[in-house]
Amino acid sequence: xxxxxxxxxxxxxxxxxxxxxxxVIVFFLLVTGWFYFATLFLNNQASLRDFFGMLPIIFTxxxxxxxxxxxxxxxxxxxxxxxxxxxxxxxEVILGKFLAAVAFVAxxxxxxxxxxxxxxxxxxxxWGPVIGGYIGAVLLGAAYSSIGLFAxxxxxxxxISLVIGLVICFVLTMIDRMLxxxxxxxxxxxxxxGAGYHFQNISxxxxxxxxxxxxxxxxxxxxxxxxxxxxxxx
Amino acid sequence: MIHVENxxxxxxxxxxxxxxxxxxRKGEILGLLGPNGAGKTTIMRMLTGLLQPDAGSIRVKDYxxxxxxLEIKKLLGYLPESAPLxxxxxxxxxxxxxxxxxxxxxxxKIDRIREMADLCSLNEVMHKPIGELSKGYKQRVGLAHxxxxxxxxxxxxxxxxxxxxxxxxxxxxxxxxxxxxKTIILSTHILSEAEATCDRVVIINNGRLVxxxxxxxxxxxxxxxxxxxxxxxxxxxxxxxxxxxAVDGVTDISRVRVNDGSNGETVHVKLTCKPxxxxxxxxxLKIKQTDWILLNFHQETRSLENIFRELTTEN
Numbered sequence: 001x002x003x004x005x006x007x008x009x010x011x012x013x014x015x016x017x018x019x020x021x022x023x024v025i026v027f028f029l030l031v032t033g034w035f036y037f038a039t040l041f042l043n044n045q046a047s048l049r050d051f052f053g054m055l056p057i058i059f060t061x062x063x064x065x066x067x068x069x070x071x072x073x074x075x076x077x078x079x080x081x082x083x084x085x086x087x088x089x090x091x092e093v094i095l096g097k098f099l100a101a102v103a104f105v106a107x108x109x110x111x112x113x114x115x116x117x118x119x120x121x122x123x124x125x126x127w128g129p130v131i132g133g134y135i136g137a138v139l140l141g142a143a144y145s146s147i148g149l150f151a152x153x154x155x156x157x158x159x160i161s162l163v164i165g166l167v168i169c170f171v172l173t174m175i176d177r178m179l180x181x182x183x184x185x186x187x188x189x190x191x192x193x194g195a196g197y198h199f200q201n202i203s204x205x206x207x208x209x210x211x212x213x214x215x216x217x218x219x220x221x222x223x224x225x226x227x228x229x230x231x232x233x234x
Numbered sequence: 235m236i237h238v239e240n241x242x243x244x245x246x247x248x249x250x251x252x253x254x255x256x257x258x259r260k261g262e263i264l265g266l267l268g269p270n271g272a273g274k275t276t277i278m279r280m281l282t283g284l285l286q287p288d289a290g291s292i293r294v295k296d297y298x299x300x301x302x303x304l305e306i307k308k309l310l311g312y313l314p315e316s317a318p319l320x321x322x323x324x325x326x327x328x329x330x331x332x333x334x335x336x337x338x339x340x341x342x343k344i345d346r347i348r349e350m351a352d353l354c355s356l357n358e359v360m361h362k363p364i365g366e367l368s369k370g371y372k373q374r375v376g377l378a379h380x381x382x383x384x385x386x387x388x389x390x391x392x393x394x395x396x397x398x399x400x401x402x403x404x405x406x407x408x409x410x411x412x413x414x415x416k417t418i419i420l421s422t423h424i425l426s427e428a429e430a431t432c433d434r435v436v437i438i439n440n441g442r443l444v445x446x447x448x449x450x451x452x453x454x455x456x457x458x459x460x461x462x463x464x465x466x467x468x469x470x471x472x473x474x475x476x477x478x479x480a481v482d483g484v485t486d487i488s489r490v491r492v493n494d495g496s497n498g499e500t501v502h503v504k505l506t507c508k509p510x511x512x513x514x515x516x517x518x519l520k521i522k523q524t525d526w527i528l529l530n531f532h533q534e535t536r537s538l539e540n541i542f543r544e545l546t547t548e549n
Contacts, residue, residue, distance in 0.1 A: 007335075078314060
């Protein structure tokens with residue numbers, strides 16, 4: 001497990017060396033900040049419901065941008081050859097990179113603590129949904145990171161990796177809002193597949209094991225597909 | 235040390251490596267030679283566990299690549315072609331990262347990094363991002379990376395490609411220095427390099443093994459004959475052919491050219507001698523008896539280049 005920690009450390013530090021990380025963070029904070037505060041005083045409610053409501057769609061665009069370089073860059077410059085001849089297993093490499101992406105997403109959320117803090121001065125803020133929302137946000141970030149990681153392991157081109165990741169995440173985010181196209185018998189299944197549905201549950205402050213299980217299974221599927229993509233390269 | 239048997243690998247329909255078998259002994263420097271696209275890199279990638287063979291087996295010590303690839307990776311240091319490294323990382327950070335993953339103990343880590351920096355002359359660039367380094371330095375960082383854990387086996391894919399002559403000599407010196415204790419496999423298409431550094435050469439063409447022998451033997455065996463060039467002043471071609479042709483063991487004399495000069499003709503000839511014989515002494519004594527002036531006398535050992543071309547350009 002030490003190997004995972006070293007790879008994690010290297011990848012996580014790597015984020016802050018390149019300017020992409022800062023661009024992504026600024027983009028994320030600008031978009032969330034603008035959309036949230038633009039309607040805050042119109043709604044006249046001391047809650048972060050709108051902020052968390054937008055998070056799945058914003059993550060759809062931001063998280064694949066965070067993960068796009070993880071494998072694509074290695075394939076492109078060929079450094080995966082050096083990486084894979086080190087005494088590490090595929091799983092250690094994948095986990096190290098995955099955890100680094102999740103940690104980066106979590107780090108990106110830290111500045112947004114300013115939102116609940118300022119609101120708590122303005123009115124009576126219910127902290128339950130806020131804490132639930134942040135837990136959900138990290139879980140959602142992890143699920144999307146695993147998908148982005150898979151997209152990254154499929155191609156050496158970072159742009160293609162971004163687009164693949166974005167499309168998959170977009171489908172997961174939007175599927176529960178497109179249910180009216182589907183026959184009634186399949187509604188339940190597709191609602192369950194949608195990430196937005198589970199995230200809403202958690203961000204209401206209800207932490208249900210089914211929702212947590214959902215996010216963990218998405219992570220598992222993403223990581224497993226990444227593993228298969230790596231195996232295919234041999 | 236390393237035992238490769240019937241190694242085969244396809245890329246889709248293309249057979250990149252076709253039933254190659256060879257052994258590498260401990261402490262040997264093996265040169266993997268071949269034209270571009272012969273399959274050198276593919277063989278190395280399979281040796282390092284990067285690619286899976288479609289058939290055949292690789293054993294390193296007692297480990298099989300299918301079952302104990304992690305153990306083999308611990309024994310191996312690999313320098314891929316053109317040393318692909320993380321461009322954003324500083325040289326020191328990178329070497330530290332490698333030292334960590336290679337499980338170098340905490341106490342030894344800095345010493346080991348320093349040792350590698352000295353060996354590969356990296357001290358001036360330790361604080362620079364790898365992406366800003368020149369090709370020669372990148373190659374040396376790659377070498378330092380490959381040797382970090384003091385591996386028993388080093389696999390170097392074209393370690394000198396794209397370097398200037400000074401850097402080539404520097405890298406070669408490093409390879410020779412470390413080659414005294416380690417088993418090294420290096421691929422190259424520069425033949426003088428293989429001649430200069432390798433104990434043994436494996437030549438590959440179109441994925442097939444066409445020669446596997448020590449550098450010395452290969453050079454001798456190539457044509458089964460050796461040549462002596464002689465230039466003589468104040469001589470004429472007819473008598474040269476007559477006199478030297480009489481020497482026992484000379485099978486053929488061919489005229490290279492004849493120059494007219496103020497001191498008479500200068501005759502350049504090429505003597506083909508029977509294999510396995512060294513006729514230099516006899517020929518010299520023969521010439522001494524005449525009043526020709528000996529301007530040039532040298533034995534031509536067929537260089538690896540000729541062999542290489544002979545073996546890889548058929549069909």
